Amino acid sequence: MIPQSCKIEQFFGQWESSVTYVACASDVDSYRMRDLLDLADPEALALWEGLELGYTDPAGHPLLREAIAGQYTRTEADHVTVCGGGAVEALFLVTNALLGPGDHAVVVWPAFEGLHRVIPALGAGFTTVRLDADHGWRLDLDAVRAAFRATTRALFVNFPHNPTGALPSRADFEALIALAAEAGVTVVSDEVYRYLEFEPGTTLPAASDLGDHTVSIGVLSKAYALAGLRVGWMATRDKALTRAARGIKDYTTVCASAPSEILALIALRAREQLVARSRRIILDNLVLADAFVRRHPGALAWEPPRATPMGFPKLLLPVPVEDFVRDLALEQGVLLLPDSVFDLDDQRFRIGLGRTVLPEALERLDDHLARRYRS
Structure with missing residues (x-):
């Protein structure tokens, strides 16, 4: 028997190619193969060649x-x-x-x-x-x-x-x-x-x-x-x-x-080099994301993450989170992940901390909040 459709893959399939900023990714900006090969020890490099x-x-x-x-x-x-x-x-x-x-x-x-x-x-x-x-x-x-x-x-x-x-x-x-x-x-x-x-x-x-x-x-x-x-x-x-x-x-x-x-x-x-790079990107973005949430206490609240390249803020605005996510994607080209993908209905969304374009995505999110929900 085939499992029921995968909600998260269907969601990204619908939206990922049509936005400028995927601000809900669960991973970190990808490492380049050339940079990875530069880290190879002699034995591994010989195996590769x-x-x-x-x-x-x-x-x-x-x-x-x-x-x-x-x-x-x-x-x-x-x-x-x-x-x-x-x-x-x-x-x-x-x-x-x-x-x-x-x-x-x-x-x-x-x-x-x-x-x-x-x-x-x-x-x-x-x-x-x-x-x-x-x-x-x-x-x-x-x-x-x-x-x-x-x-x-x-x-x-x-x-x-x-x-x-x-x-x-x-x-x-x-x-x-x-x-x-x-x-x-x-x-x-x-x-x-x-x-x-x-x-x-x-x-x-x-x-x-x-x-x-x-x-x-x-x-x-x-x-x-x-x-x-x-x-x-x-x-x-x-x-x-x-x-x-x-x-x-x-x-x-x-x-x-x-x-x-x-x-x-x-x-x-x-491992140490690759993980250090990932942690550096995530921690830099965590500072920005936490400050962003604090600047919008009437719109957002969260328990800051203790690990991973993501957080799970709660939307406090009187609008369904799925509508908020849709409008943000269509009007600002920024993609967040609604909690319905996780079979929840708690007005939350996933935000990713692993992409170096997050600062630009937050600027657009800020503009979206100002334009639509200033009051």
């Missing part, structure tokens, strides 16, 4: 899997499966491997569509546990516990969080993993924004390092600003889950692109 464009190892190039495993403390290369369809494929594989008819999952909400759209297509059901917007987007662990059923097989979480930028404490995250383990539930942890935390020392441990029945999902699209490589991965010490996911992968991408794998290897070995 001698690359043959054939099929690759279905599980991923051994050196690439070693580089991915290097981000973790207890997760080894054999626990890693490289996905040529990015994090979306990794989530698809894990969800199909874990759930079937009659099964149940719990999803922390709001959520990226890959964390929940596939579940009903498998004949499974899910319960949402909503982050508390009034208390810094806090996750209620008691609510998670109450959502578990005898048929619950998986808990889907995403921290740092899209679209709110929320980040729990290490103690709360570890308590969440322990709670799932006690209930016999596998934690599927979408960690694509890992390393984009704003405060030093707040990077959470990877879920795959905290238990035998946990999965960490990663990708090069976000912190590394390399979405065009389409390289993601799943990492888990659950051998049965790895076997099942790799078997399903034989019917999706089979293997990753050979050039993408070597470029991914270069990127992971130069």
